[in-house]
Amino acid sequence: MISRRKALTGVAGVAAGATLAACGDGKQPQDTAWRKAGEPMSPSPSPSAPPLTFTVTPAADSTNVLPGNPVVVAVTGGTLQTVSVAAGGKAVAGAMDADNRTWRSTDALGYGLTYTVTAAVTDGTGTAVQKTSSFTTLKPASTASITFQANAMQVLKTGATYGVGQPVCVRFSKQVGDKAAAEKAIVVQASPSVDGKFFWLDKQTVHWRPAQYWAKGTTVKVTVNALGVDLGGGVFGAANASTNFTIGRSLIAYADNNTHYTQVFVDGQMVRNMASSLGKGGYTKAADGTQIHFWTQDGVHVVLEKDKQVTMTSSSYGITNKSDPNYYDEVVELCTRISYSGEYLHSAPWNMADHGKRNTSHGCINLSPEDAQWVYDNFLLGDVVIVKNSPKPLPVWDGLGDWQLSYDQY
Numbered sequence: 001m002i003s004r005r006k007a008l009t010g011v012a013g014v015a016a017g018a019t020l021a022a023c024g025d026g027k028q029p030q031d032t033a034w035r036k037a038g039e040p041m042s043p044s045p046s047p048s049a050p051p052l053t054f055t056v057t058p059a060a061d062s063t064n065v066l067p068g069n070p071v072v073v074a075v076t077g078g079t080l081q082t083v084s085v086a087a088g089g090k091a092v093a094g095a096m097d098a099d100n101r102t103w104r105s106t107d108a109l110g111y112g113l114t115y116t117v118t119a120a121v122t123d124g125t126g127t128a129v130q131k132t133s134s135f136t137t138l139k140p141a142s143t144a145s146i147t148f149q150a151n152a153m154q155v156l157k158t159g160a161t162y163g164v165g166q167p168v169c170v171r172f173s174k175q176v177g178d179k180a181a182a183e184k185a186i187v188v189q190a191s192p193s194v195d196g197k198f199f200w201l202d203k204q205t206v207h208w209r210p211a212q213y214w215a216k217g218t219t220v221k222v223t224v225n226a227l228g229v230d231l232g233g234g235v236f237g238a239a240n241a242s243t244n245f246t247i248g249r250s251l252i253a254y255a256d257n258n259t260h261y262t263q264v265f266v267d268g269q270m271v272r273n274m275a276s277s278l279g280k281g282g283y284t285k286a287a288d289g290t291q292i293h294f295w296t297q298d299g300v301h302v303v304l305e306k307d308k309q310v311t312m313t314s315s316s317y318g319i320t321n322k323s324d325p326n327y328y329d330e331v332v333e334l335c336t337r338i339s340y341s342g343e344y345l346h347s348a349p350w351n352m353a354d355h356g357k358r359n360t361s362h363g364c365i366n367l368s369p370e371d372a373q374w375v376y377d378n379f380l381l382g383d384v385v386i387v388k389n390s391p392k393p394l395p396v397w398d399g400l401g402d403w404q405l406s407y408d409q410y
Contacts, residue, residue, distance in 0.1 A: 050076075050077040051077050052076070052129065054131045055074050056073050056074075057071065059133075060135065064138045065136065066138055067110060067111055067138070068225065071094070071105040071109070073085075073104075073117060073119055074103075076101065077124050078123040079121070079122050080101060080102075080103055080120070080121055083096070084116075084117070084118045084119075085115055086115065086116060088113060108227055108239065108240060109137055111140055112137060112138070116134045117131075117132065117134065118132050119132075140234065140235070140236040142234055142235045142236070143235065143236050143237065144174035144237060146238075146239070146241040147173070148169065148222065150166065150304075150382070151302075151304045151305075151381070152205075152340065153305050153337075154304065156245060157245070159246075161246045162245055162247060162248065162380055163251055163302070163381065163383030164215075164250045164382065164383070164384060165213055165214075165300070165383065165384040165400065166214070166245070166247070166302065167207045167402045168186075168188055168209070168222050170186060170205070171205050172204045172206075172231070173204070174204070176206075176231045177231060177232020179198075182226075185224055185226050185229045186223075186224050188222055189221045194210040194215075195210065196208050196209055196210045196211070197407065199410050207400075209402050209410065213250070213403075216248065216250045216267065217246070217247060221242065222243050222244070224237070225237075225240050226238070227240045247382075250267050251265070251383045252383070252384045252386065253383070255276060255387045256389055257278050257298070257359065257388060257389040260275065261274065261276055262276045264378075274371040275355035275367075275368065275371075277361050277365075277366040278296040278359040278361060279361050280359050280361060280362070281295050281392075286318025287318050287319075287320065290317070292319070294363050295363060296363050296364065297387060297390060297392050297394035297398070298388070298391065298394060299386070299401070300386050300401070301384070301385040301394060302401075302403070303336060303379050303380065303381050304339070304340070305337045306376055308334060309333060310344070310346070311329075314326055332344070332347065332348075333346065333347040334369070334376045335347075338385050338399060341363075341398050342364075343364055345375050345379075345385070346365075346372055347367060348364075348366030348368075354366075355367070365385075
């Protein structure tokens, strides 16, 4: 039989236990389950580390990977310590994100190579783990490299200044079968911004121009993201390429076949009015029957190159008989070229009596030595020379005849 004292003591013990459990904020501790009075407390469970996930793009064992896309190494549930991507002993540069969970390559990959990705990773518990992966890039049948041209005679000089008529000219070393893919790879960024259009001069050369001449001071950056791009016919872009140039002051010259004067306007103001003698006109035939004309061609020409001396000879287009009245062979000074077929502004002291009065040249714009020197000193590649009132139009392919087409036709 339980004594009254023992029973009271037991009641007091339960009450005390209840009072202790109610102290604090009245909420049950999350690491403690309700239990009967007198039962021992269960130990708290240890928190588990999040699972480690490691991914590489391109995926492991991928083949025919296009090298134009970056390699991306990513981890969740841990951090990247080091990442190496290499093929044939050559490492690919890359950069780690600030949280040390993603690495991206910054170097381009090569064609036909097997790349090994090696990463040192620390998981959520601090344990070091090494991960590896590999993939193989595409090996194309053929590749095409990129050249930026000022025109077919001159390479575009990165950072140089050109005239307002200078189109963007991209030359592929192989024929392009998929022109749409090539155009998509070409990015033209201008400041101030302008819209523009592509024009394929041939199967390897594409031009890009805005609707109007460039505004003076425009900066132009051209990027061709050709690496890994299928250009058609088994040809892929060999590498990415970029360049930039600046547009100088606006210089536009007008050579009038009727008035026999060439006027030069800089930023809209006439700065020089030069007596000239343009092409005498008419036709003849070369020894092989090819028809030759002697007009200075009508329309918008663009300056292509400048030479202090050029040997000009009619034999270049088939007239070799010295008794032919159209035969000539001489060294000409201060030559500023405006067409592939051989039209120049140049010094012509031998016919200065005709300057400003009549057209007597074989197709060039003849100037006095003083005026020819001024043109040579002041004209830039890409400047515009517009020939007016000539019956023979300049073909679009004869130099940079891009402006011969309306923007809708381009």
